[in-house]
Amino acid sequence: MNYDRTKFKVYSSKHPFMLHWITNPGLAFNELVLGQRIPKVILIERNSTKSLAEKTFIPCPHCGTVHPGIKWSKQNNTALRNWFGLYCDNCGNIIPCLTNLTSYILLGLTFPIWYWFKDKWKSKWLENQKVKFSKPLNLEVPEFKWWLFGLLWGLFMYVFMTAFMALVIQLIDGEWISQRIILIGIPVWTVAGFAVGLMAKILNGKKQVKTVAQ
Ligand SMILES: [Zn+2]
Incomplete structure (x- = not known):
């Protein structure tokens, strides 16, 4: 996908923030247990009058929708339990996410266990996402205390x-x-x-x- 670089700064997997997500072993807990996921591409709007939360956008590579990052937040009950990725409520596909290295190794080692359940879990998870995202989402950025x-x-x-x-x-x-x-x-x-x-x-x-x- 091509992004308007005059409007957005593009964070890809080479950005230090993304590299940290991949390499820090502690974050495997966030990924595997909590289901906190970071998309492979994040867009930061070049607008100095907005807070970081308001400037963050997440593009869907399947339908091209540029979603406000606040869609996946605590207030919408969508920040966690995103084990399979971030659900795009426009096209119903999954926005690809980074995988932490430690998570990758753990997933590889436990492969024979979860392999048999993953399709069932995924379809159940997708059903849950549809329900979650069918409700009106609160896109107002909460005040930073x-x-x-x-x-x-x-x-x-x-x-x-x-x-x-x-x-x-x-x-x-x-x-x-x-x-x-x-x-x-x-x-x-x-x-x-x-x-x-x-x-x-x-x-x-x-x-x-x-x-x-x-
Ligand atoms: Zn989409």
């Missing part, structure tokens, strides 16, 4: 760093971490969390433009 993102990041870092420091102090001084160090981490990581949240808000997009569901 930067403060919540920042606070969760801060909490994770606080727990991780406190445990790390406790281990270091125990190994070097043979003592337990002091209450003072534990307490001082709370304001430090709260402030750091807000800073990271703000940064993510800036990176995520200039402003949130509301789009109307089509």
